[in-house]
Amino acid sequence: MISVMTTPSTHTIDIAFIGGGNMATAIIGGLLRQGRAPSSILVIDPVADQRQRLSDSLGVQTQAGPDERLSQARTVVWAVKPQQFKEAAQTYAKLTAGALHYSVMAGLRSDDIARLLSTPRVVRAMPNTPALVGQGMTGLYARPEVSTDERQAIAHMVEPTGQSVWVNQEADLDAVTALSGSGPAYVFYFIEAMVQAAQDMGLSEAQGRQLALATFGGATTLASQSSDSPSVLREKVTSKGGTTHAALTHLESNGVKTSFVAAMRAAQHRAGELGDEFGR
Ligand SMILES: NC(=O)c1ccc[n+]([C@@H]2O[C@H](COP(=O)([O-])OP(=O)(O)OC[C@H]3O[C@@H](n4cnc5c(N)ncnc54)[C@H](OP(=O)(O)O)[C@@H]3O)[C@@H](O)[C@H]2O)c1
DSSP states (O other): OOGGGSOOOSSSOOEEEEOOSHHHHHHHHHHHHTTOOGGGEEEEOSOHHHHHHHHHHHOOEEESSOOGGGGGOSEEEEOSOGGGHHHHHHHHTGGGTTSEEEEOOSSOOHHHHHHHHTOSOEEEEEOOGGGGGTOEEEEEEEOTTSOHHHHHHHHHHHGGGEEEEEOSSTTHHHHHIIIIISHHHHHHHHHHHHHHHHHHTTOOHHHHHHHHHHHHHHHHHHHHHOSSOHHHHHHHTOOTTSHHHHHHHHHHHTTHHHHHHHHHHHHHHHHHHHHHHHHO
């Protein structure tokens, strides 16, 4: 049985985070909600304010740099920026050689992570920002050397941050990145447009925001609870000659759907390019 499935003693480090920013904070919050002892979690981060915030608000152990306690960790979560990884790997690889490595770093491929850490036991994830409010979506890929128990333990660790989905080929994480990774920004963009339109039509910004947010929340809940596909749900509210029909006809004639699909392909392509760049 591996680390994240066991109840650690209060003095032994069970799981370590390299980088203690937003993503690490979201995962740590979930681990604590699952009942893990804060003293079993070590966070390494060079930023004093970051360490203070983590130890004050979450009670975890913190350190500014290399620390012998790292070698106790059976799971190491990599949550630094991708461009910071190479240098960090040189610093921490020896101390974390026996651990299962879990990376949330965007773009960095597991081959490169494994090479720079000299271990094949790597799970790579693509989370998104709604993880900060427990509504995230995480794409997961495990290298073949990762056991079934370890995969389950990682899925368990991610559970409090939202949903997760495993992909069998690592290249599919580029599509996950284009969809759920960058996806919150598309939703925010769409909400911005709705609020702008609301103001053009004489409503206040606050009214537009409330209407747009409630519509997004309500429509996505309806779509996730309905047995109808999104297309059928759309058709059900689009009477010929009606208001929704007028809006959708305008969107279609301006190629919005085609452009949206192309935009996501651009994001997928960029994810691949970043993987090449960061892996060098
Ligand atoms: N936030 C998201 O929505 C999101 C979504 C998907 C994936 N990710 C991925 O998650 C990772 C973390 O993102 P984040 O938003 O949490 O980043 P962040 O807030 O910038 O946190 C990263 C932290 O790691 C610290 N750090 C830098 N080098 C280090 C080292 N050698 N050892 C230990 N700590 C070090 C940074 O310090 P400095 O400030 O001094 O550099 C910073 O405090 C990124 O790779 C990102 O691609 C994030």
